[in-house]
Amino acid sequence: MYANNQPMNIPNPFPNIEVNLVTVQQQILAACQATGRDPQSVHLLAVSKRHPAAAIRAAFAAGQRAFGENYLQEAEAKMQQLADLELQWHFIGPLQSNKCKAIAAKFDWVHGIDRLSVAEKLSQGRSIGQHPLQVCIQVNIDQEPSKSGCTEDQLLDLAQQVQTLPGLKLRGLMCIPTAGGDATAAFGRLRHLLETLPAEWQLDTLSMGMSGDMDAAIAQGSTLVRIGTAIFGPRTT
Ligand SMILES: *Cc1c(COP(=O)(O)O)cnc(C)c1O
Secondary structure: OOOOOOOOOOOOOOHHHHHHHHHHHHHHHHHHHHOOOOHHHOEEEEEOOOOOHHHHHHHHHOOOOEEEEOOHHHHHHHHHHOOOOOOEEEEOOOOOHHHHHHHHHHOOEEEEEOOHHHHHHHHHHOOOOOOOEEEEEEEOOOOOOOOOOEOHHHHHHHHHHHHHOOOEEEEEEEOOOOOOOOHHHHHHHHHHHHHHOOHHHOOOEEEOOOOOOHHHHHHOOOOEEEEOHHHHOOOOO
8 A cells, every 4th residue: 555646665654544544434424324314415524633744645645635633833834744735724623812813824624613702813814815714613512611612602692703704604513522421412412503503604514523423423413523543543642
């Protein structure tokens, strides 16, 4: 197994990534078939945080185009190393105010909007010549003190305000259920919350599901699964 852009005599240093990607795609397919969903309606985001640019390059060679990162500086370094590839970059980490401008300039998607101040800064950081930044609002679906995300009560107000901000296109909602909790119930609540938002906004994204709970997320209507470990292996750094 060799990445397309490597000479045949140099072994691919990431031989598992292509196999893992196929396995994950098959898992998505099976989860869709089990619940009567169209497999095209579930997008795969490869979460590459704490994995090197070369791992992203291997995934690209296997056909993957959308990558998720949690840390701005780490992502910027990889963007530079991978500038020759057409990639779609998603910021999925917690948003710090002082990073929003650079995040808005460099990423295609941001999943973790949880308060108006960061949404405003993202809006200000997106220049007029760029496509709107595609954004999701993160809901703290299990009301964990340690986790980012707005409360269910705050959601409608926040969504209404994000809707009006220039340079942003609100696509839907994101959540990370509590580890070891009832993920199915949490995903079901997020889906219900999306349905309570005005239909004329045409929100089409439920960003939910990671390596450990992808099947449950798809069964509950996920349209975008964020998968790291199952593609790139465990994070060791
Ligand atoms: C790290 C991370 C993921 C990927 O998690 P895995 O369990 O490795 O699949 C998904 N979403 C967010 C927000 C993350 O921070």
